[in-house]
Amino acid sequence: MAVSSIPARPEDPTARPTRAPRRPRGEGQWALGHREPLNPNERIKKDDDPLNVRARIENIYAHRGFASIDPQDLRGRFRWWGLYTQRKAGIDGGRTAVLEPHELEDEFFMLRVRIDGGQLSLAQLRVIADISREFARDTADITDRQNIQYHWIRVEDMPEIWRRLESVGLQTTEACGDCPRIVLGSPVAGVARDELLDPTPAIDEIVSRYVGDKQFSNLPRKFKTSISWLVDTPYESNDIAFLGVDHPEHGPGFDVWVGGGLSTNPMLAKRLGVWVPLTEVPDVWAGVVGIFRDYGYRRLRNRARLKFLVADWGVERFREVLEKDYLGRTLLDGPAPILPSKPVDHVGVHEQSDGRHYVGAAPVVGRVSGAQLSQLADVVEAHGSDRVRLTPYQKLLVLDVPSERTESLVDALRGIGLEARPSAWRRGTMACTGIEYCKLAIVETKARGEELVARLEQRLRDFDADISIHINGCPNACARTQVADIGLKGQLVVGPDGRQVEGFQVHLGGGLGMAQGQTAGFGRKLRGLKTTAEELPEYVERLARRYLAGRSEGETFAKWVIRVDEEELR
Secondary structure (H helix, E strand, C coil), rough: CCCCCCCCCCCCCCCCCCCCCCCCCCCCCHHHHHHHHCCHHHHHHHHHHHHHHHHHHHHHHCCCCHCCCCHHHHHHHHHHHHHEEEECCCHHHHCCCCHHHHHHHHEEEEEEEHHHHHHEEHHHHHHHHHHHHHCCCCCECCCCCCCCEEEEEEHHHHHHHHHHHHHHECCCCCCCCCCEEEEECCCCCCCCCCCCCHHHHHHHHHHHHCCCCCHHHHCCCCCCEEECCCCCCHHHCCEEEEEEEEECCEEEEEEEEEEEECCCCCCEEEEEEEECCHHHHHHHHHHHCCCCCCCHHCCCCHHEEEEEEEHHHHHHHHHHHHHHHHCCCEEEEECCCCCCCCCCCEEEEEEEECCCCCEEECCCCEEEHHHHHHHHHHHHHCCCCCCCEECCCCCEEEEEEEEHHHHHHHHHHHHCCCCCCCCCCHHHHCCCCCCCCCCCCCCHHHHHHHHHHHHHHHHCCCCCCCCCCCEEEECCCCHHHHHHHHEEEEEECCCCCCCEEEEEEEEEECCCCCCCCCCCCCCEEEEEEECCCCHHHHHHHHHHHHHHHHCCCCCCCHHHHHHHHHHCCC
């Protein structure tokens, strides 16, 4: 049978040739072959491992001064050794996003000291205090990452600062940068009555094996870790978190969470659903970091955190890749952790597992000084202790206090500006560095926080509820703005006279899953709910009084925020 033919359509000389379908653009994942530099940060890291910059600091820059520093080292690689240029005084927040980096920065540095797990000996505390007084104009802030942060540091002084820190076992290695940052830990690890397993050996092994190791010195962005038996760290806001859990068959171990992070695109960590014994924590940690290094998104800086990979892959695929490609074994399924009846911050006097006591005290918004830390060291020594701990909430603890000395210690701490029985306002308020020193900030934070606490203590001294207030100088959420009862994101707002002034966008009712009955979630943002910095104390007082008047029995602030009409919150 003849096959009929269809005449070909005459060619259109004006028609464009058919193009092959466009392949999706790569995300810069090394494991998929996308190893070319894809943004300026990646080029800096490819040109030279940032850890190498220490030799140039010690051998060149410390001798020739600030003007001799290569710009790629100054604004890039210095971070791997804890150094950021600080903001030049007098530049208002309206110019933060307008000026070039060299126009914003001063010839001084912020310096972060790693204090993994928040653990300090008396000798280490004295060295930190002495460095503050001699090299940092008496500055020393306790951060919400259990760091100590100095200001006014000169590059000429860095070799001596490193010598002193390292003489007592402290370091600034990878305190900043696209690398494993400080490992958060329970400030009462090893002494808590409710702790079944002390994770300190795992923290120590991770730090000794991997911090400063070039296999993890070039990650897509920063990597944050929390390891604690107790629910006393903000575990859901970390890239990886190990939380204590008692397996019905295998005993005490750790539950693993991955993919948390806040900033401008907040996400909460997700459970992998595995149980890990203490001895395997470092290997599992390294496996997760390896996945981030190899599969993390490097093309766009704003998508370069682990949370985006976890969100795209899902927990099942992430666990499968971890087990098959990085660990070579299947992890055991495990139960979820049991949360305490109420959140734990360790402020006050508490009994240790050995019968002695620890005392937790609060500075105001984490701001301390070298002179104050030196006085603290004297107080600690006089009360028979050799150990101080820092918390992820800008507080500090003194361990190993004999029971008969606790009241004396409380009084002595109060005498140097550290309150072990603080008001709810001092206890619950945190603040980031702010415009005083930070090049990214838009508004002042530390001074505003101090003013706010003082005003509320005066007007609502006997306030009987716990309300967390987190003050941030920009949208980057270093003070965990979105997971506070009252989160304050710094921005410029229109003042009463129509001109732009410092102010805050308000987030209400956020929180992490830190206790039974708490649902983790981000604060409620009401349309147009902003306050000027000057009006902030009045606004918070008004909100607190409405909560006191309208709450039902046992109702938390976060639940009240969800229940009431919007007008009650303005």
